[in-house]
Amino acid sequence: MTEFPSVDTRELRKRLGVDIDAETFLLSLTHRSYAFENPGVEHNERLEFLGDSVLGIVVTEYLYRTHPDVTEGQLAKMRAATVSEPALAAVARDLGLGEFIRLGKGEALSGGRDKDSILSDTVEALIGATYLTQGLEPTRAVVERLVARFLSSARTRGAGLDWKTSLQELTAAHGLGGPRYEVEGVGPDHERIFTARAIVDGEVRGQGTGTSKKIAEHEAAEAAYASILASRGDGGLNLPGVNEALRADLALMTVSGTRGGAADVLESEG
Numbered sequence: 001m002t003e004f005p006s007v008d009t010r011e012l013r014k015r016l017g018v019d020i021d022a023e024t025f026l027l028s029l030t031h032r033s034y035a036f037e038n039p040g041v042e043h044n045e046r047l048e049f050l051g052d053s054v055l056g057i058v059v060t061e062y063l064y065r066t067h068p069d070v071t072e073g074q075l076a077k078m079r080a081a082t083v084s085e086p087a088l089a090a091v092a093r094d095l096g097l098g099e100f101i102r103l104g105k106g107e108a109l110s111g112g113r114d115k116d117s118i119l120s121d122t123v124e125a126l127i128g129a130t131y132l133t134q135g136l137e138p139t140r141a142v143v144e145r146l147v148a149r150f151l152s153s154a155r156t157r158g159a160g161l162d163w164k165t166s167l168q169e170l171t172a173a174h175g176l177g178g179p180r181y182e183v184e185g186v187g188p189d190h191e192r193i194f195t196a197r198a199i200v201d202g203e204v205r206g207q208g209t210g211t212s213k214k215i216a217e218h219e220a221a222e223a224a225y226a227s228i229l230a231s232r233g234d235g236g237l238n239l240p241g242v243n244e245a246l247r248a249d250l251a252l253m254t255v256s257g258t259r260g261g262a263a264d265v266l267e268s269e270g
Contacts, residue, residue, distance in 0.1 A: 012100050016126065018142050020133050026102075028129040031118060033104030044125035051128030054136070055083055058143045062151060070155070077162075078154035087150045088120035094146075097122055163221035167198065170228055173235025176201045179224060181217045198224035 009025070020028070028047050035043035059082050063075050070078070081087065092098065098113035101122055112118050123146070131139045144151065167179050183196045196216035198206040205227045208219025 009100055012095065012097065015095050016130075016142065017145070018130050018134060018138060020126075020129050024129045024133055028125040029100055029122065030102045031104070031107065031112070031122070033107035033112070034102040037104040044122065047125040047128035047132075048121050049128070050131060051124035051126065052083075054131045054139055055124060055127050055143055058140050059083055059147065059151070062144060063154060066151075067155070074155075082147055082150045082154050085116050085120045087147065088123045089116035090150075091146050092119035092123050095123075097126075163218050163225055167200075167221040167225045167228075170225055170235060171200055174228065174232050176228075179205075179221070181220060183213050183216060185213070196220040200224055200228065 009029075013020070013025070024047075027042060028044050030041060030044050032043040032045060035041045056079070059079050060075075063070075063078050063082070067075065067078070097119060101113060101118065103112045103118075107118075127139065127143060130142055164179075171177060171179055177200070179198050179200045181196050181198055183194055185192045185194045187193050193209060193211065194213050194216040195207065195209050196213065196219070197204045198208075198217070198220040206220045206223030206225070208216045208221070208223060210216040210219060
């Protein structure tokens with residue numbers, strides 16, 4: 001007989017705001033690591049697959065209807081920003097989802113309850129479970145409520161979703177060649193901090209730090225983009241939302257007390 005984990009999930013159901021049958025709800029919370037340690041238990045990856053598709057169509061239709069003046073390419077970036085792993089992980093943290101996920105012992109001990117990948121995948125599984133039990137329209141309401149803050153900022157977030165790609169486009173427009181990155185890591189494996197430098201035309205144009213090489217390179221690319229934009233202009237690219245994305249990041253840096261990179265460049269622009 002299927003039982004809920006020892007933690008009381010009623011509060012999570014309340015936060016989600018939808019009635020899902022007990023078995024499907026439990027399945028949506030079951031990570032593959034738990035299933036591996038408990039033979040015969042099904043994991044949530046099929047529900048995740050379904051939820052990913054449902055999330056995509058709901059967000060795509062919403063953006064299509066609410067942004068009639070935006071091109072297909074920009075809509076794609078806005079959708080990608082809204083359904084990205086960091087965005088869905090933030091939704092999961094809003095729900096307090098981590099404490100309810102059924103994880104294997106090893107995954108739980110390694111901090112799995114706060115891993116973006118596990119959190120975002122579980123959100124998609126919950127969306128899949130909602131669709132299976134309630135149908136499209138109730139699921140649409142749940143999705144739009146859960147990702148509301150990302151939908152409202154999609155235009156800005158979409159522009160700055162992939163600074164490495166944006167930097168490559170900008171350097172190409174100015175005939176500077178492709179950027180390259182130098183990355184160094186310090187600290188023990190479980191607390192490693194990476195520093196990346198974005199080098200354009202033989203010159204370091206931006207630097208960033210993060211808990212992964214990907215994050216550090218992303219921040220370095222943003223700083224380099226801001227630097228080249230300030231000194232050379234946009235090269236005729238006319239990318240909507242990029243300056244807004246840069247300034248939004250500056251505001252976040254100011255609130256958190258971190259400075260440097262793109263923040264310094266934008267502040268110097270006034």
